[in-house]
Amino acid sequence: MTLYPELTDEKRRKLLNSMVLIRTYEEAILREYHADKSPGFDIGAGLIPGEMHLSAGQEPVAAGLGAHLTKDDAMTATHRPHHVAIAKGVRLREMTAEIFGRETGLGRGRGGHMHLFDPETHFSCSGIVAEGLPPALGQALAFQRRGGDRVAVAVAGEGAANAGAFHEALNLAALWKLPVVFVIEDNDWGISVPRARSTAVTSNADRGAAYGIPGVRVEENSVEGVYEACGEAVARARAGDGPSLVEVHTLRLWGHFEGDAQGYRTDLEGVPGRDPLPTYKQTLIDRGAMTEKDYDVMTASALEQVEDAIDFAKSSPTPDPAHALDYVFSEGVRS
Amino acid sequence: MSTDLDRTGQEPADNAPASAASTGAPVTGAGVNTATDADMNTGSDAIDTGTGRAPHGNTAAVIEPEPGKRKLSTAKSIQEAIAQEMRADDSVFVMGEDVGPYGGIFSSTTGLIDEFGADRILDTPISESAFIGAGIGAAVEGMRPIVELMFVDFFGVCMDQIYNHMAKIHFESGGNVQVPMVLMTAVGGGYSDGAQHSQALWGTFAHLPGMKVVVPSNPYDAKGLMTAAIRSNDPVVFMFHKGIMGLGWMKKNKRSIGAVPEESYEVPIGKARIAREGTDVTVVTLSLSVHHALDVAEKLEPEGISVEVLDLRSLVPLDRDAIVASVSKTGRLIVVDEDYQSFGLSGEVIASVAERQPELLSHVSRVCMPDVPVPYASQLEHSVLPTATRIESAVRGAVTK
Incomplete structure (x- = not known):
């Protein structure tokens, strides 16, 4: 029995639409990030300073997962958070303003691109590998105690599955039957270390068995595969049947961070052919779910939203250094 | 991590449920004799039901204890503060290792499970990152968790959740997300527990921005500071010294039992x-x-x-x-x-x-x-x-x- 909405052509278009919006966003951030870092490359310079981890290639995870979530569900993500934030419904303008370090940003310029917090969509992310999982348990615990069918999703990379917090979190979630879904994005690389040199098992989904929870691995970066696997997992959590683990074999289309020359990357030649976006576009056209014209409308709309967000960010004020010490506490100040 | 000390069969004489102690009735907490506690409670029988409670974040007038009034151990005063806040606010709950039927290795939660049940007093696996992180997530969603880290010395296995998450989320979110949780932990030595179970370490926590760090020295302050910590909208690390708890199985300090008002009150955090x-x-x-x-x-x-x-x-x-x-x-x-x-x-x-x-x-x-x-x-x-x-x-x- 399928507990989640079956895939229709309309839903397929929505999945593609989500992927297009994410790719358009990441391309725009890429452009803005590099716009003023030359000559040479100064990581701290420019309108967007600091590390930048972009998610191009991993859109299927975000689109297939986000399709099952509402604003009231919670999500914790990683240092590479834009795609899942967008799929979760985080406001593009405020997110972009945060990435640009502006006062109008989600964190008023105090967080940055690895530390996005949106109470409206219960979205957060952490720059520390695997450490986003435990807070998701607490969100799920709060939902469980209050009744209802809200769920929490913790997204992590495949490297996180080798960290202690991952195993502690899976055990506790299973023990307390928490409404949580763990989604592992396996993009083959932990910065420069290939998965084969870091991980003793071929599928992290198999690790679910150690904690008595279902584990599913989705191959080939398939957005429809993600839709189905996450549909089952989210439905199970909503029904009060406890946590699940989903691993998606996805693709890091670009470097670990911008400026990464990827000299270690042995798979680069085959990468363009694995880009999920043109592939899924062609799939929809082939099955008659969409025309080229529909796709043009989709990309135009995405570009409009993204450029609006970029404009909003660029025209927003930067934070006042006189307030650099604000927000350490909600009450009073440190003496 | 080792908790060998705590499982040697010594009698934690302070394992009496607060509610039972208030009636002077013999009680059994983790199967131990609690005569010490019954004797200790020489004043009125009634435990305050949470009236006169200030709204979160506000500081109620401090009620100074009067000599000759009811006396409690520091452990009991902490239990009472938690119990009163739990009665007044459904969002308050306790998590940690051995906080349930055992009542906390240092008696910080004795008897709470009898009144509030296992749904609100949660024993956890030995997974500090997971359950402290769970406290953070619950707090972000509006709960008010009190999470016990058994010994502060154990922070090494879970510090990322504490200093990178609990303490930074409010700042990183530009004040948009609050983390109203209490991280309660035992500190201090003096009883030959060795280098991994005897440290104070408050300076380490205080060095890292974003958490209030509270260290009471007596029963009156412990109750008032715990009440203030639970009501605070910021993360508070509440560090109690084992030597001030009034435990029956450790050398007792004469001031570890003192006058404590029955009603709920706050001691403002940040005032010496x-x-x-x-x-x-x-x-x-x-x-x-x-x-x-x-x-x-x-x-x-x-x-x-x-x-x-x-x-x-x-x-x-x-x-x-x-x-x-x-x-x-x-x-x-x-x-x-x-x-x-x-x-x-x-x-x-x-x-x-x-x-x-x-x-x-x-x-x-x-x-x-x-x-x-x-x-x-x-x-x-x-x-x-x-x-x-x-x-x-x-x-x-x-x-x-």
Whole structure:
């Protein structure tokens, strides 16, 4: 029995639409990030300073997962958070303003691109590998105690599955039957270390068995595969049947961070052919779910939203250094 | 991590449920005799039901304890604060290792499970990252968790959740997300528990921005500070010294049992207390060392040496005004700190005066844990702890200089 909405052509278009919006966003951030870092490359310079981890290639995870979530569900993500934030419904303008370090940003310029917090969509992310999982348990615990069918999703990379917090979190979630879904994005690389040199098992989904929870691995970066696997997992959590683990074999289309020359990357030649976006576009056209014209409308709309967000960010004020010490506490100040 | 100490079958005599103790009835907590607690509770039977509770974030008027009134151990006063807040607010709950039927290894949660059940007093696996992180997530969603880290020494296995998440989320979110949780933990040595179960470490937490750090020294403050911590919208690390809890299985400090009002009240976080007034020398300290300092002050009084003892009660915020005010009266400053000496609280206290009014400092000295792991052998441990003997020597040195 399928507990989640079956895939229709309309839903397929929505999945593609989500992927297009994410790719358009990441391309725009890429452009803005590099716009003023030359000559040479100064990581701290420019309108967007600091590390930048972009998610191009991993859109299927975000689109297939986000399709099952509402604003009231919670999500914790990683240092590479834009795609899942967008799929979760985080406001593009405020997110972009945060990435640009502006006062109008989600964190008023105090967080940055690895530390996005949106109470409206219960979205957060952490720059520390695997450490986003435990807070998701607490969100799920709060939902469980209050009744209802809200769920929490913790997204992590495949490297996180080798960290202690991952195993502690899976055990506790299973023990307390928490409404949580763990989604592992396996993009083959932990910065420069290939998965084969870091991980003793071929599928992290198999690790679910150690904690008595279902584990599913989705191959080939398939957005429809993600839709189905996450549909089952989210439905199970909503029904009060406890946590699940989903691993998606996805693709890091670009470097670990911008400026990464990827000299270690042995798979680069085959990468363009694995880009999920043109592939899924062609799939929809082939099955008659969409025309080229529909796709043009989709990309135009995405570009409009993204450029609006970029404009909003660029025209927003930067934070006042006189307030650099604000927000350490909600009450009073440190003496 | 090891909790061998706690499972040796010693009788934790303070394992009595607060509710049962209030009726004076014999109770069984984790199957141990609780006569000590029943005896201890000499006052009224009634436990306050949470009336007169201030809204979150507000500071209620402090009700000073009156001599001769009901006395509680520090452990009981903490249990009572938690119980009263749990009655008043459904969002308050407790998580940690052995906080359920056992009642907390150091009796911080004794009896709570009897009143509130396993749904609100949650025993956890030995997974500190997972359950402290779960506390954070629950707090972000509007709950008010009290999470116990059994020994502060165990922070090494879960510090990322504490300092990178609990303490930073409010800041990183530009004030949009609050984390109203209490991280409660046992600190301190003096009973030969060795280098991994005896540390104070409050300076480490206070060094990292984003968490309030509270360290009570007595039952009255413990209840009021715990109440304030639970109601605070910021993360609060609540550090209780095992030696002030009034445990039946550890050398008892005479001031670990004291008058505690039955009604709910807050002790404001960030206000030091003059534990004893004096004119010759200021001893700035906290936690168990307050009692050693008071013992020394009492001993030296007949000799005409007048010692002022300032109990900081919290490191974050640090009541620098109170420190400067006291030193401006005595002109001599001794900092007594059970935490490691270098790069910590003692230097910070001295810097507070040096930066504001260096001319006040005619004498400065420190009685701290030297920079050595806490030794096991009792003779060695007591040679490095800030004992009354060391404090007395420091005071004599200050006034005869």
